[in-house]
Amino acid sequence: MFEYLLVKALFTIFLISLIVLISVIWTKIEKIMDETVFKNVSEKTRYIVTMIIVMVGEFVLIVITSLNWKASIIDTLFFGSIIL
Structure with a gap:
């Protein structure tokens, strides 16, 4: 115990x-x-590009994790959102 x-x-x-x-x-x-x-890029464009990079990175990590652990992508998305 x-x-x-x-x-x-x-x-x-x-x-x-x-x-x-x-x-x-x-x-x-x-x-x-x-x-x-x-x-030389505006702040709005900077935030948009940064968010796109973050979203693509998170999606890649979720797909890799779901393939390695043989779990469904929906379950991995759920637990990934809890962790983040």
Whole structure:
């Protein structure tokens, strides 16, 4: 029983740290893109392109996850939205 709670706590800490790491990495990528690629682009266009990149990236991760775990894409979309 104690081992189960320990593993569950460690897994939760791992997921939280992974989410924080992803947000920090994305912030750095967004800053680099703002300084280079989106230098002379309007703010509205910048947000639109950024959201498209995020949506495509999330969809690719969801499809890869559903194929690797042999789960349906709908279930993976549901759990992916909970995690995000």
